Amino acid sequence: MLELIFILKDIILPIFVLMVIGFIIQRRFHLNVQTLARLNIYIFVPGFIFVKLYEAQFSASLFGKVFLFFILYVLLLFIVSHISARLLHIKDGKKATFTNSVLFFNSGNYGVPVNDLVFKSDPFAMSIQVIVLMLQNIFLYTYGIFSLQSVSVGKLKALLGYFKMPVLYAMAAGVMLNAWSISLPSFVWVPANYIAEGMISLALLTLGAQVAMLRLTAQLSEVYFSLIIRLIIGPLLTLGIIYAFGLDGVFAQALLIASAMPTSINSAVIAQEYENHPDFAAQIVLFSTLMSTITVTLVIYVGRLLF
Known part of the structure; x- marks a missing residue:
């Protein structure tokens, strides 16, 4: 019960x-939500990714293990989602x-605070979460955008269009500058941090504005299926991977919670x-965010029992 209160107070609230602020502002001022989305994609998300990759500290071995987990996990989710879409x-x-x-x-703005709360700022556990965050962002701004664009403009144009996205170059710059230990001058690093710190706020305000414009449909079966796969089947698939490869301890627990x-x-x-x-x-x-107040708490509890 105490765990639930902590998560509700420190993470969900x-x-x-x-989100409520974004909702109220949209209702009052009727903002252009498309403009908010573009600010996220073209300025704030690239800045956030660049800063996180530039600051990240983790070993090649740890990165390799998390990378292999992530590829297998996403592949299984992809298969389940496509079967569900057909049904x-x-x-x-x-x-x-x-x-x-x-x-x-x-x-990011959910997984990182949860990790910090559960593992009490353990640097090893946080390194796992940062790697997952990095891989998620790379995947989102490659396949995620490609899948949406290819529907309307075709696969070739969608692929070429991706190279116009600043997030690609932000990722490359963050990784290379980190690997080469290159120090950035303050006139670059300070504004980059300002942008990165604003990403979560703007993303949540944008979501609140989108919610203000929502017209909830009577048929929500697709939404329910998405929630079941993301919040229930996803962690179960992770448990399967953990037991199949004999993972344990903080490593297994951090992966389970991240998933x-x-x-x-x-x-x-996008x-x-x-x-x-x-x-x-x-x-x-x-x-999904509403229901996660229950499911994430249960996963944390199960993770502590099992690992």
């Missing part, structure tokens, strides 16, 4: 405060948004940017 007769652009809602989970996060806010942001069922994406993010 701050997230919903910012629900979800097609074309909506199918891409549905799949993205399952594959992309909130490793239990709700749908990424940025999946709704759906808004590319106008691919943004209401559907925002509904999933909203309900």
